[in-house]
Amino acid sequence: xxxVQDHYFKKAKKEGxxxxxxxxxxxxxxxxxxxKQGDKxxxxxxxxxxxxxxxxxxxxxNGIVLGVDxxxxxxxxxxNMRFVHGDINELDLSITASFAPSxxxxxxxxxxxTTGNKSVDAARSFQLCQMALLVAQDNLKKKGATLVKxxxxxTFDQLLKQMRDExxxxxxxxxxxxxxxxxxxxxxxxxxxxx
Numbered sequence: 001x002x003x004v005q006d007h008y009f010k011k012a013k014k015e016g017x018x019x020x021x022x023x024x025x026x027x028x029x030x031x032x033x034x035x036k037q038g039d040k041x042x043x044x045x046x047x048x049x050x051x052x053x054x055x056x057x058x059x060x061x062n063g064i065v066l067g068v069d070x071x072x073x074x075x076x077x078x079x080n081m082r083f084v085h086g087d088i089n090e091l092d093l094s095i096t097a098s099f100a101p102s103x104x105x106x107x108x109x110x111x112x113x114t115t116g117n118k119s120v121d122a123a124r125s126f127q128l129c130q131m132a133l134l135v136a137q138d139n140l141k142k143k144g145a146t147l148v149k150x151x152x153x154x155t156f157d158q159l160l161k162q163m164r165d166e167x168x169x170x171x172x173x174x175x176x177x178x179x180x181x182x183x184x185x186x187x188x189x190x191x192x193x194x195x
Contacts, residue, residue, distance in 0.1 A: 008020040008023055008177050011023065012050065016053070017050040017053050017054070018048045018049050018050050018053065018074075018075055019048050019049075019050040020050070020177065021050050021051065021109060021177075022050035022051060022053060022054045023175070023177040024109075024175040024177050024178060024186075025050075025051050025054050025055075025107070025109075026054055027175045027176060027177060028147065028173055028175060028186060028188065029054075029058070031173075032171065032188060032190075034105060034145060034147070034188075035055060035058040035059060035105065036058070036059070036104075037058070037059060037060045037062065037063065038059060038060060038062040038063050039055075039058075039059045039063045039104040039105060040059075040063060040064045040066075040099075040100040040102070040103045040104055041055050041059065041063070041064070041065045041066070041103060041104060041105045041106075041107065042065075042066050042068065042096060042103050042105070042106045042107070042135060042139060043055065043065055043066065043067045043068070043107055043108075043109075044068050044069075044088060044106065044107070044108040044109075044110055044131075044132050044135060045068070045069055045088075045108055045109050045110030045111065045128070046067030046068060046069045046073070046083070046109070047069040047070075047071040047072075047073060048071075048073070048074065048075065049067065049073050049074075049075040051067075051107065051109055052065050052067045052073075052075070052081055053075065056078045056080055056081050059080060060080070061079065061080060062080075063080050064080055064081075064082060064099055064100055065080060065081050065082070066082045066083075066084065066096060066099050066100075066103075067081065067082070067083045067084070068083075068084045068086065068088060068091065069083075069085070070085070070086060070087040070088075072085055082099055088110070088128070088131050088132075088135075089131065093134075093135055093138060093139075094138075096135075096138075096139050102139060102140065102141035102144070103139045103140055103141065103144060104140075104141060104144055104145070105140075105144060105145050105146070105147065106132060106135055106136040106139060106140060106144070106145075106146045106147075107146070107147040107148075108128065108129065108132035108146075108147065108148045108149060109149050110128040110129075110131075110132065110148075110149065111125065111128070111149065111151070111184070112124030112125055112127075112128060118151075118153060118183070119153060119154060121151055121153070122150075122151045122152070122153020122154060122155050122156070122183075123153070123154075123155060125149075125150050125151035125153070125155070126150060126153075126155035126156075126158070126159055129148045129149075129150050129159050129187075132146065132148045133146065133148070133162070133163070133166065136189075136192065137166070137192075140192045142192070143191045143192065144191075144192045145167075145188065145189060145190050145191070145192070146163075146167070146188070146189040146192070147186060147187070147188045147189075148186065148187050148189075149184050149185070149186050150184070150185060150186075150187060151183045151184060151185075152183045152184075152185055153183070156185070159187065160172070160187060163187055163189045165193075166189060166192065166193060166194075167189030167190055167191055167192055167193060168190060168191035168193060169189075169190040169191060170187060170188065170189050170190070171187070171188040171190070172185060172186075172187060173185070173186040173187070173188060174186070
């Protein structure tokens with residue numbers, strides 16, 4: 001397993017990404033054809049910025065990726081990148097309208113500060129997913145998509161049910177580049193209903 005981690009770490013350095021997590025998004029994108037030229041995308045919990053870097057390359061000059069995080073970014077922002085510094089729980093999310101009238105994709109790699117208590121961590125992860133789904137409801141265009149990371153636990157089935165109510169299709173994804181010991185899993189909601 002260590003060799004796999006070293007592989008992704010080295011690959012990230014070589015390809016100019018600030019973190020290996022770019023390859024999780026790349027794997028999901030390649031399989032599900034999520035990100036297209038000209039897309040407008042919100043990246044919640046974007047620090048350190050590897051997802052934004054990957055998205056920026058895919059969407060081209062006519063797209064926008066809007067990153068939100070409580071930790072300031074250190075990466076150089078490309079012309080199609082925007083960053084809002086703030087905690088999602090306290091942010092006025094209507095700010096997104098100043099960047100684009102609606103978005104194609106909301107993605108969230110947000111994770112809580114972990115306590116070591118699995119049920120507490122899972123509950124906090126679930127709460128962050130709830131915030132991401134609210135952002136999606138307010139900002140996605142018709143048939144838009146949402147990708148969220150959640151820690152497996154008691155709240156997983158609840159989130160899965162909620163997303164199945166809100167989207168036409170929901171995929172459960174465990175990327176190969178995730179660490180084996182990690183309890184993270186991704187849920188991808190396709191085609192937002194009721195827009």
